[in-house]
Amino acid sequence: MVPRNQNTEFIDLFDEFYRDYYRNEIGELAQNYPDEQKSLIIDWENLYQFDPDLAEDYRNKPDQLQEYAEEALRLFELPVDVRLGQAHVRIENLPETTAVGEIRADHRGQLISIPGTVRSVSPVVSYTTDAAFECQRCGTLTRMPQTITTGDFSVSEPVQCHGCEREGPYRVNLDQSEMEDRQLVRLEAASTDNARESPDSIVLVTANDTVGDVQPGDTVLANGVLKVVSPSEDSHFDATISDKYVSLLSYEHVEPENLISLSRDDEDTIVDLSEADDIYDRFIESVAPHAPISDEIKLGVVLQLFGGVEKSLEDGTILPGTINTGIVTDPGTFVDDVVRYAARLNPKSIRVDGTNTSQVGLTTAAYRSSNDSKNWALDAGALVLADGGLAAITRIDELKSGARAGLESAMREQEVLASKGTATRALPADASVLASARPKYGRFDQYESVGEQLNLEPHLISQFDLLFIQTDQPDADGDAEVASNILDASVAGEVLTQARQADDSPYTDEEVEEITSEVEPKIDPDLFRKYVAYAKRSCFPTLTEDAKVALRDFFVELRSQGLEEDAPVPVPLRKLESLVKLAEASARVRLSDTVEEEDADRVIGLLRSSMEDIGIDPETGELDDEVTRRGLSEEARERLEDIRGIVHEIEKEYDEGAPVDVVVEEAEKIGMKPSKVEHEIEKLKQQGEVYEPRTDHLRTT
Numbered sequence: 001m002v003p004r005n006q007n008t009e010f011i012d013l014f015d016e017f018y019r020d021y022y023r024n025e026i027g028e029l030a031q032n033y034p035d036e037q038k039s040l041i042i043d044w045e046n047l048y049q050f051d052p053d054l055a056e057d058y059r060n061k062p063d064q065l066q067e068y069a070e071e072a073l074r075l076f077e078l079p080v081d082v083r084l085g086q087a088h089v090r091i092e093n094l095p096e097t098t099a100v101g102e103i104r105a106d107h108r109g110q111l112i113s114i115p116g117t118v119r120s121v122s123p124v125v126s127y128t129t130d131a132a133f134e135c136q137r138c139g140t141l142t143r144m145p146q147t148i149t150t151g152d153f154s155v156s157e158p159v160q161c162h163g164c165e166r167e168g169p170y171r172v173n174l175d176q177s178e179m180e181d182r183q184l185v186r187l188e189a190a191s192t193d194n195a196r197e198s199p200d201s202i203v204l205v206t207a208n209d210t211v212g213d214v215q216p217g218d219t220v221l222a223n224g225v226l227k228v229v230s231p232s233e234d235s236h237f238d239a240t241i242s243d244k245y246v247s248l249l250s251y252e253h254v255e256p257e258n259l260i261s262l263s264r265d266d267e268d269t270i271v272d273l274s275e276a277d278d279i280y281d282r283f284i285e286s287v288a289p290h291a292p293i294s295d296e297i298k299l300g301v302v303l304q305l306f307g308g309v310e311k312s313l314e315d316g317t318i319l320p321g322t323i324n325t326g327i328v329t330d331p332g333t334f335v336d337d338v339v340r341y342a343a344r345l346n347p348k349s350i351r352v353d354g355t356n357t358s359q360v361g362l363t364t365a366a367y368r369s370s371n372d373s374k375n376w377a378l379d380a381g382a383l384v385l386a387d388g389g390l391a392a393i394t395r396i397d398e399l400k401s402g403a404r405a406g407l408e409s410a411m412r413e414q415e416v417l418a419s420k421g422t423a424t425r426a427l428p429a430d431a432s433v434l435a436s437a438r439p440k441y442g443r444f445d446q447y448e449s450v451g452e453q454l455n456l457e458p459h460l461i462s463q464f465d466l467l468f469i470q471t472d473q474p475d476a477d478g479d480a481e482v483a484s485n486i487l488d489a490s491v492a493g494e495v496l497t498q499a500r501q502a503d504d505s506p507y508t509d510e511e512v513e514e515i516t517s518e519v520e521p522k523i524d525p526d527l528f529r530k531y532v533a534y535a536k537r538s539c540f541p542t543l544t545e546d547a548k549v550a551l552r553d554f555f556v557e558l559r560s561q562g563l564e565e566d567a568p569v570p571v572p573l574r575k576l577e578s579l580v581k582l583a584e585a586s587a588r589v590r591l592s593d594t595v596e597e598e599d600a601d602r603v604i605g606l607l608r609s610s611m612e613d614i615g616i617d618p619e620t621g622e623l624d625d626e627v628t629r630r631g632l633s634e635e636a637r638e639r640l641e642d643i644r645g646i647v648h649e650i651e652k653e654y655d656e657g658a659p660v661d662v663v664v665e666e667a668e669k670i671g672m673k674p675s676k677v678e679h680e681i682e683k684l685k686q687q688g689e690v691y692e693p694r695t696d697h698l699r700t701t
């Protein structure tokens with residue numbers, strides 16, 4: 001028997017597949033074609049069920065199979081008198097994904113599915129796929145099909161006119177040419193360090209009805225065929241961006257948490273873990289385990305990663321579930337490590353540093369002119385890229401005031417405006433912001449009010465659900481513990497490196513295991529991220545009556561005190577929303593469908609500690625540091641008086657003035673720490689109360 005023509009065989013197979021699986025969908029397409037619908041979307045899983053070999057062929061030889069699939073669609077017997085002449089087949093739901101950073105030349109010609117965030121989109125252009133060049137000398141039309149595989153929109157001219165055989169000049173006759181819409185899209189890995197020069201990204205070339213399907217910040221699976229061009233083959237292609245690009249077949253819009261694939265084993269592990277009695281401690285200890293930062297701050301970060309539930313109200317209002325946390329810190333603490341580490345634990349995240357980020361880079365989506373960056377039109381700032389994910393921003397105090405205002409407005413509105421000339425367009429920017437900042441003078445002055453040293457505009461501060469202060473004050477007991485922890489982490493790192501690198505490590509494998517396990521995260525970052533993704537996908541807790549009562553009572557109490565006439569900081573109604581979001585996040589940590597009283601208590605405790613940090617006494621609603629500052633300055637004044645008195649007594653006994661060490665010694669006798677005495681002496685000198693006639697000797701004025 002003569003084998004049937006292979007083309008016909010494939011076309012018949014697709015025809016059978018359509019009849020079994022897509023009869024209704026094709027009928028619908030025929031009714032809507034071409035104005036409302038131009039493509040048939042097919043699910044790869046269905047194709048695999050129908051014929052595993054055919055489905056595998058589609059992944060390995062997509063260009064060819066696409067042609068057969070589309071030919072079969074054109075030939076499909078329709079109930080209505082419509083011709084699906086230009087209809088396309090768009091395949092989706094591939095069995096595996098390929099990260100942007102893992103795309104290799106080996107994937108050339110294959111159908112791959114790439115998870116990522118849309119970073120930029122070009123303007124939509126009408127691209128001439130088959131250009132008719134009219135010779136200006138003799139009027140002959142020379143047709144020139146344009147290769148679909150170029151990375152920009154340039155059109156190649158014929159070498160010579162078919163009529164007069166000269167090199168033009170030509171005019172493109174648009175009536176005789178075939179055109180289609182085209183758009184370039186740059187896709188970036190879902191977790192990105194924006195501070196890096198060139199984050200992993202890939203260019204998508206889209207055509208026809210996929211054009212305009214995405215905007216910057218969208219989280220998608222991009223399904224398409226990998227093409228490789230050599231720069232010489234197409235000089236217009238920007239070889240520094242990449243010599244690879246993807247000819248796009250379809251987009252699937254997904255929530256960031258769906259970018260993480262979870263196996264059945266993963267799910268079992270997660271559910272088991274959620275039942276552990278010490279689940280909160282385990283998560284707290286797994287946030288940057290090497291960083292000696294308070295459990296309150298780490299709990300805040302954990303709750304932020306899990307997030308509250310986004311709530312749609314009947315009137316169409318959407319209350320976002322995103323939680324924002326700010327940490328104002330002395331230099332030299334490990335706060336920035338925690339901020340950066342948190343980015344690793346979220347399914348979608350952007351890392352940004354305020355010292356090298358402009359307003360454009362942070363909060364706006366900028367239209368660029370075609371000169372400075374080829375055809376890119378709309379380029380997303382970090383908060384747009386972080387839509388639905390986490391924006392981890394270190395040093396927001398370093399942002400220019402315009403960028404800070406932009407940050408505040410994006411956090412408030414969950415969107416940013418992109419403008420070009422007089423036209424503006426809103427892009428979603430519902431990012432959960434975790435930010436660190438330095439205090440006003442670079443370091444907290446313990447003798448001044450914390451509130452006055454925050455160095456952030458009140459409007460910006462009010463966008464944070466949680467605001468913590470991390471000081472770096474010497475404290476003998478605490479320091480000993482922290483120092484041991486830091487040293488343990490270093491030793492573990494050294495032992496591990498030695499065991500791996502040196503030939504004669506004195507440690508056995510068991511010893512290495514034991515030493516390193518002391519500082520290992522209780523939950524490794526990969527599992528942490530999967531757990532968060534699982535919780536966000538499957539857990540939407542609701543408040544129980546007990547939790548509601550606990551939150552209400554705490555809030556009413558706080559408000560009533562805040563309403564008193566001389567209360568310096570009224571507690572805004574929004575704080576109640578913060579409490580609810582945090583309590584929902586707390587329930588999600590143990591995958592609970594209900595928010596219990598224990599969740600309410602946990603977040604009330606956290607909010608109290610956060611408020612105490614910035615100096616609001618939760619008992620009185622008063623700005624604590626007003627009181628503290630008065631108290632402190634009185635106390636401080638007394639202390640200064642005492643020390644001045646000591647200097648005055650001692651200087652009588654010495655010709656060269658009172659030696660500093662003797663003054664310190666005397667002050668210790670009345671219970672002052674040497675470091676504090678030195679600090680006070682500096683103050684006295686600044687105030688002109690004492691001076692230094694020679695080094696380390698003091699005299700009163």
Ligand SMILES: [Zn+2]
Nearest residue numbers: 135138161164
């Ligand atoms: Zn000619």
